Amino acid sequence: MEVRSPSVLITGCGKGGIGHALALEFKAKGYTVITTLLPHESSTHLIECGILTFSADVTKDEDIEGLCKEVTKTTHGQLDVLVNNAGICYTMTAIDTDVREVKKMFDVNVFGPMRMVHHFHRLLVAARGKIVNIGSVGGIVPYMYGASYNATKAALHHWGNTLRVEMKPLGVNVVNIISGEVNTNILKRDQGRTLPAGSLYQPLETEFSRHVDRSPNTTSPSEYAAAVVREIGKRQPRAWFWTGATTSFVRWGDMFLPRTFWDWLFTRWFNLDKLRGRG
Known part of the structure; x- marks a missing residue:
């Protein structure tokens, strides 16, 4: 009787990103690795390593429906691991936020995983598999x-x-990965x-520019x-797995220190005293 190798589907596997690294690590552990890329992204870095790739946008139901059909055929109806990794980042002060940019980010970072689970849950139940959501500190x-961006990740954590x-x-484990700074x-x-012109944060214009180009x-x-693949490989992985710088x-700060500790810390780190007296 042929032994079925475990399978993993990872979204957002552009070159040099977390998804790319996860695909290589799962492949090294003997998984059948299936990945997604956006239509404009090259797949060479994955194909040359023997990794299956599909063009799919997690914001489009028709893309995910088509992907589900392909994955069902490839895995014979059983998916062991789904990694919701696709994500985008928008950096801006809360008061200067362009809501159109935020809507795009929520569609990828939050509604994307929801869409993936909606379409793939039967394959995961059949395999008694695992859903892995890539969150953030x-x-x-x-x-x-x-x-x-923080709001999208908080939403993802709590949905997870x-x-x-x-x-x-139903026999499926769900793991939130709380990621630190990853290069x-x-x-x-x-x-x-x-x-933007006229922002109340103009005194910190230089600091802001340094931050986005950091x-x-x-x-x-x-x-x-x-670290992630090692944890996911366990029979009972932790519900929340913290890893990264x-x-x-x-x-530990969030567990034991007052909530306003972060106000004090970030005021110092980001030189927010320069704003006093504005407005």
Whole structure:
């Protein structure tokens, strides 16, 4: 009798990102790896490693319906792991937010995973599989200039919490990955972004520009992926798995320190005293 190799579907696997690193790590562990890319993205970095790729946009039902049919054939109706990784970032002060940009971000970061689970849940139940949501420390603490992005990740975390309860009797585990700073290309979309004219944050214009073009002290994608795949490979992975630079500090700070500790810390880190007296 032929032994079925475990299968994993990972969304958002552009070159150099978390999805790319996860695909390579799962492949090394013997999984049949299926990935998605946007239509304009090259798939060479995946195909040359023997990884299946499909063009699919998580914001479009027709794309995901078509993807589900292909994955059903490839996996014979059983999907062991679904990794909801596709995401975009929009950096801006809360008061200067362009809501149109936020709607795009919610459609990818929150409604995308919802759409994926809606279409793939039967394959996951058949395999008694796992749903993995790639979250962020931004969904835990009020990290500056990330109010909208943080909101998408907080929504994803809490949706995942309820999904975990609902899927448990069906034999499916749900894991929230609380990611720290990982050195990927997600920040490239923000490069060159500036504050709008007339913003009350103009005294921090230089600091804001440095922030959006930053190269933070981060965990490498390969190191991050190894930790995630190791955890997901366990029979009973943790409901929330924290990994990546800064996660230990954020986790314990959020548990034991007053909520306003973050106000004090980020005021110092981001030089917010320069704004006093404005408005």
